[in-house]
Amino acid sequence: MKTRITELFGIQHPIIQGGMHFVGFASLAAAVSNAGGLGVITGLTQRSPKDLANEIAKCRDLTDKPFGVNLTFLPTVSSPDYPGYIKAIIEGGVRIVETAGRSPEAYMPALKEHGVKVIHKCTSVRHALKAEKIGCDAVSVDGFECGGHPGEDDIPNMILLPRAAEELKIPFVASGGMADARSLVASLALGAEGMNMGTRFIATQEAPVHENVKKAIVAASELDTRLVMRSLRNTERVLNNTAVEKILQKEAALGKDLKFEDIIEEVAGVYPRIMLEGDMDAGAWSCGMVAGLIHDIPTCKELIDRIMSEAEQLISKRLVGLL
Ligand SMILES: Cc1cc2nc3c(=O)[nH]c(=O)nc-3n(C[C@H](O)[C@H](O)[C@H](O)COP(=O)(O)O)c2cc1C
Numbered sequence: 001m002k003t004r005i006t007e008l009f010g011i012q013h014p015i016i017q018g019g020m021h022f023v024g025f026a027s028l029a030a031a032v033s034n035a036g037g038l039g040v041i042t043g044l045t046q047r048s049p050k051d052l053a054n055e056i057a058k059c060r061d062l063t064d065k066p067f068g069v070n071l072t073f074l075p076t077v078s079s080p081d082y083p084g085y086i087k088a089i090i091e092g093g094v095r096i097v098e099t100a101g102r103s104p105e106a107y108m109p110a111l112k113e114h115g116v117k118v119i120h121k122c123t124s125v126r127h128a129l130k131a132e133k134i135g136c137d138a139v140s141v142d143g144f145e146c147g148g149h150p151g152e153d154d155i156p157n158m159i160l161l162p163r164a165a166e167e168l169k170i171p172f173v174a175s176g177g178m179a180d181a182r183s184l185v186a187s188l189a190l191g192a193e194g195m196n197m198g199t200r201f202i203a204t205q206e207a208p209v210h211e212n213v214k215k216a217i218v219a220a221s222e223l224d225t226r227l228v229m230r231s232l233r234n235t236e237r238v239l240n241n242t243a244v245e246k247i248l249q250k251e252a253a254l255g256k257d258l259k260f261e262d263i264i265e266e267v268a269g270v271y272p273r274i275m276l277e278g279d280m281d282a283g284a285w286s287c288g289m290v291a292g293l294i295h296d297i298p299t300c301k302e303l304i305d306r307i308m309s310e311a312e313q314l315i316s317k318r319l320v321g322l323l
Contacts, residue, residue: 039063173192203217
């Protein structure tokens with residue numbers, strides 16, 4: 001399948017693995033890229049630019065296909081060493097960066113000067129238009145369904161994607177709630193040039209996370225996610241567990257007076273305990289409603305091959321057959 005996204009990134013299939021904290025290590029990124037999609041290393045999971053450089057080198061040993069690095073611009077006062085991470089990306093010969101969070105505007109000149117293609121993840125049409133204006137090559141349009149941070153507008157992809165198609169000139173992929181061939185074909189119909197998946201890629205053989213995490217996703221239904229941190233305007237969709245119940249109780253009790261410090265125990269630094277040790281109640285961790293559509297733990301190649309062959313069937317048999 002050829003789309004503006006496969007052409008832009010030089011990949012075989014229009015499927016991207018979004019950056020995921022403590023999931024997007026070299027092993028997963030390489031597995032996705034080797035399967036013909038675009039694998040993405042999560043930059044900030046690496047403690048320093050030097051660690052990111054090592055992870056990039058590891059990924060290069062595992063694949064000769066294109067892969068990207070995610071750089072999430074956090075809304076924090078003490079910011080990570082972004083210039084250092086960007087230097088590691090450029091010196092590591094990475095040609096694709098997935099940015100997310102705040103606008104990547106300040107770093108666009110450095111990235112563009114070195115021929116890096118930038119795909120910015122946004123949860124609204126206005127942010128997507130801003131990304132287009134500052135020179136991003138593509139956007140990943142992340143609907144309300146998504147695992148992680150859906151923004152504060154709460155617009156699901158059935159509306160958000162066609163709205164993006166109405167406004168954007170640069171290509172975009174559909175993100176949030178994507179799991180299978182139906183997701184891909186629907187995304188294409190709504191105007192996207194491919195899809196980005198997060199939660200679905202955690203439940204794969206190569207995802208370097210504890211088996212408990214994969215099993216929790218397979219066991220979960222579409223009813224099992226919750227939104228936390230809304231009053232902090234840092235809304236996150238997470239899988240429900242005892243820590244999330246605690247956060248929700250505190251949010252209900254404190255309302256607008258809630259401060260980050262009130263929930264710090266349930267949200268700060270919990271990812272290694274969950275993803276690496278499999279302590280499933282250690283804190284809140286991002287997970288999409290799409291868990292309800294995830295019933296197995298295939299290899300990345302099995303997953304991507306299945307999506308592409310079923311998409312072809314869907315288009316050439318079911319859809320054409322309706323005409
Ligand atoms: C466990 C987890 C961690 C994530 N961490 C990040 C991150 O660090 N940076 C980022 O830009 N997006 C992050 N995301 C969002 C994904 O890249 C992707 O946009 C999202 O998962 C898409 O929705 P889906 O889960 O329904 O596929 C994360 C998602 C999950 C599930």
